[in-house]
Amino acid sequence: MRTICLLLCLLTASWTLHAQRPSLKKANKLFEQKSYVEAAKMYRALDQSQEVLQNLADSYYYNSEMKMARTPYNGLFTKYKDSLNQEVYFRYAQALRGAKDYEKADEIMGEYLGYVVDTKKFKENLSRIIPFNYETNLMNQSSRTGDFGIAYYGDKVVFSSFRNRENPVYSWNNQPYLDLYKADVSKDNKLINIQPFSAEINTKTHESNATFTSDGKTMYFSRTNENRVQIGEELVATVKLYKAELKDTLWTNITELPFNSDLYSTQHPVLNHDNTRLYFSSDMPGSLGSFDIFYVDIIDHYEGYVETSYSQPINTGRTINTKHREQFPFVGEDETLYFASDGHQGMGGLDIFMSKIFDGMYSKPLNLGETINTEMDDFGYVLNEEKNMGYFASNRAGYDNLYAFERKENKRQFTVEGDVRDKITKNILPGTTVTLYDENDMVVGQMVVGGDARYVFNTEPNKTYVLEGHRDFYIPTSESFTTNDDGKITFNIELSIESYDDAEDIVVTKDDGYIYIELENIYFDFGKYEIKPQAARTLDVLVDLLNKYPRMEIQLGAHTDNRSSDLYNLALSHNRAAATLEYMVENGIERKRLRSKGYGERLPLVDCGKDCSEEEHSINRRCEFIIMK
Template identity: 65%
Template sequence: MATINPHDFSKEIKMRNSNYIIFFLLMSQFILAQKPTIKKANELFANKAYVEAAKMYEKFKQNQDQSVLQNLGDCYYYNAQMKFAADNYGNLVFKYKDSVKPDYYFRYAHALKGIDDYEKGDKIMSDYLKYPVDTKKFKEHLNNIVPYNYKVNQMTRSNSTGDFGISFFGEKVVFASLRNAESPLYKWNEKPYLDLYEATVSTDGILENIKPFSEQINTKTHESNAVFTKDGKTMYFSRTSDEQVQVGDEKFASVKLFKAEFIENEWTNVTELPFSSNQFSTQHPALSADEKKLYFSSDRSESLGSFDLFYVDILEDGGFTEPQNLGNNINTIHREQFPFIADDGTLYFASDGLQGLGGLDIFMARSYDEVFAKPINLGETINTGMDDFAYVVKAEENLGYFASNRKGSDNLYSFIREENERRFIVEGDVRDKVTKELLPGTTVTLFDMDDKLIGQLVVGADADYVFNSEPNTKYKIVADRDFYASKEQIFETTDDGRVRFTIELEIESYDDAEEIIVTKDDGLVYIQLENIYFDLNKWDIKEEAARTLDVLVAIMNKYPRMVIELGAHTDSRASDAYNLRLSQDRAGAALEYLVSNGINRNRMRSKGYGERVPLIKCGDNCSEVEHSINRRCEFIILK
């Protein structure tokens, strides 16, 4: 057997220790090297260099860090790479479900629809909206109500590098494109900057004779979405600012509207419109048929959330009035962009906030006495699960163009449309009878007078319903929604093609809806729960009390408008002042428990009654059982 030399053994231990030290030093250097890389990725993301940021985030994706998954999903989403966006949002929602902000659910749902996973996309969107979404039924519904049938053709022989924002320009068209190979690359998508191009359109709808529009208009930054007066002498267009400004925590270059005039065969007098700003974007101009109004999209502070549609009046001296928001009949908390006004006054625009098929969908809203009706989705020939937008039409010829990234990059499409044969329509919306608020998620069903089902749908965010009908016929319409009393109306159609009315629902009384909610002889409405017990002279919430309060949390989540009082009562032992203070502490503890579990503090008030309102009036002669009955918490519904 070999003898171990103590000196050699000591050397081996030292060598091992040295190896460990080297290993840990290398690991420390790796970790230190990793942090700046993530920091650099975050800087790129903050500067909207999404392609480069995504490459860096991919290196740390396996760590499943929440901010990495969020930002990586956004990098792909903002560049319409929906498969990769959906993968990262899916990991995000799976691992961080309780802390993910609602906007990520919204984008995740749209990403899923962009890859035709409507079943899962509907589920995620239902979680976001808090009411059921069924795109399959919605498509069937659209097929019955869309006013036009479309024949659609791509306007280039192969997929473009990015064409959109087409407009009529005499016998030509003008559109925005990324096709300038000599342009520097835009860090958002690592593609060239947008310029305006003009072209003719062949009889089969193909772009021909394409050339840059004007050296006076195209610059080193983005130009897009031009619109022209009918005499061809004035144009309005979008241009990105060539400098970034700090707005809040971010630096960004805003988009502004410009005007130019055609004088002596060139575009000149290029001026920024006065309602543009470095602090927000103003883009996508559109002229009314009489050219007295200019419509546009903007994320200024007056918008409802993201981009909204606005308009200004064009004054005779060339000035403009203050921008006016088109209101929540058209706008949502999400994106409304790319307006176009047809010669018949109909507004066409793109939205991802109204119920659609995924991404931006194109909608139309007819004009009645200068008021726009409820928007109608143009249906699945025009719209897809990806972005469909920038629709323009010559209404008298029923031909036009739009853009879509349904094949990956932005492409232009031409269409010919024909009007569906005249339909008789029953339409309207559903509202709360008292507050007049819209009630999305309501199921609306149409029957004939023999109770035969004609149609059924769950209304979307605009709470709007539309059914086909027959003229001069009686129908029964029924609206059902959780926590509201069912409403039934009988009506008769006319021969003018359209019937519209609002269905108003009343909240079902709580004591009718829930067995544990009762109205007592004192006229107050109580939630009857197990009593909450506290240790002597204490007010901390014990495990048994928490279980009771969890039931109350569930009730208040079920009825989001419910307002309650938490009243605490003591027995008659100890002084009045002590008992009052103790009961106030106990009521306050119950309220704080509910707040910690997500109930808005404004929906509750706590009140300590001390010993003043006993259930059993036995004074100082109460038995232990009677004392325990008088010690209680009561939950009274105030609203």
């Protein structure tokens, strides 16, 4: 009997050991089920193939464990970079940002985006242009409560949390399912008197992100489906939006909104100030990225009772939404949209942005800056504009937590900056003069750009400016722009200027380094210098060119053959060049833009000495037009 028991124990131990033994198949199954914590444990014990490294890194990434994700991503890029999907570059760069390795993060993000990323300069620029700086403080005594999604609820707040340890555990992060809680906020901005929000609202699945009408009698919130559905190759429990009504002290009439679906998620609802529009985030068809910001108009019908309907969901558009995540909208009293995004340039993870509306159009989103945003996820911003105070969530301490903030006005510097480049070659052009004109065509700034060809000028809000680049042998180029007070107060304008040589077929740079205007030769009667009709037609082409480019300056050079004395030919060529100049002046060209010079016989094109043919004499007897500026 003892032997049998011992055998059974050994078999049980063997079976348990076998059941827990890591395998790629089991790890992948956990990963597909989004059980990222358990999947990561198993991947760590496996050989580091490309698949293992990527899934291990992604398991950490999807749970916002960026410092943990950095190492397997680094191994992945060291061994398998050439075979990686481009989106892995994005996740690796975000993991590096989460570990504050901004130099490497900028390198990888630059490869992903196809242009240079400079986070240090981005932060410096933001510090000049953000409208507010933020002072923040943690609202909980503990930093491990998993709180986020806060909303105003009368003189209280309502928020989401996994603090109910009696709830089932969510395999994604091995934490309890989310419930809604209500609380008071103390004078020092701490959450006190915390209680579950409502037994009618909280269920065994996730509830989060409530928003309330002004009278407090209607709420909208997010709730996760209890059952998963097959979407492509994945089993997914989508998130839906619900509406509830307060009757006496109970929340009743809990109904799904009509634009929900089992095939996509709708979440993070927020009402605008007058309760006529509901904003939310979704990955529904028509989304530009993984999640976009949408809204529906709320239409109340009164026929003895109130019946509410909703417009079709409307995407807020490409100015707001990117191919990545835009979530957690909040709308201010002036309809300014605040939201979280990891698709716009930021510090790392989700950052909080703002976008004002002008003439029905959203302005370019402005990152709220590093006094509120960090290398980790910062999101769920709500604001009391009258008090310049509010709340937001962040996982900067390792878990989602709520923070209170006070915002203080930042003295902003409105600027325009950029560089100057050749329009064709795209090479930078040091030494270019850049001039800034105001709306009255008055010069308000001018500089000659240095070795990096960059310029910067201070501007003022709500004004129109013209920026001009000018350089010798180039066509002056101008760009107009209008500043406003919507956050787009640093303009990056690349001035592309084109050389005369590239713009005009008759302008040619020759081997001697000079830039010539090639026209038909001008002929004079023997020994004379009067402008003949045929020569006038040629010079009229030159007049048109100088009128087209008002800053062009040229030298008119006359040459003779060698059939008279050197002194005679020098005087003759001088007179011919001067006559050409006078013709140009008579036809409206300013004298200061013209120079004339007679070379006589001293610079022949054909050096034939005393044995020149008539054709060779003709070639040497010429007028040349050289661009000086």
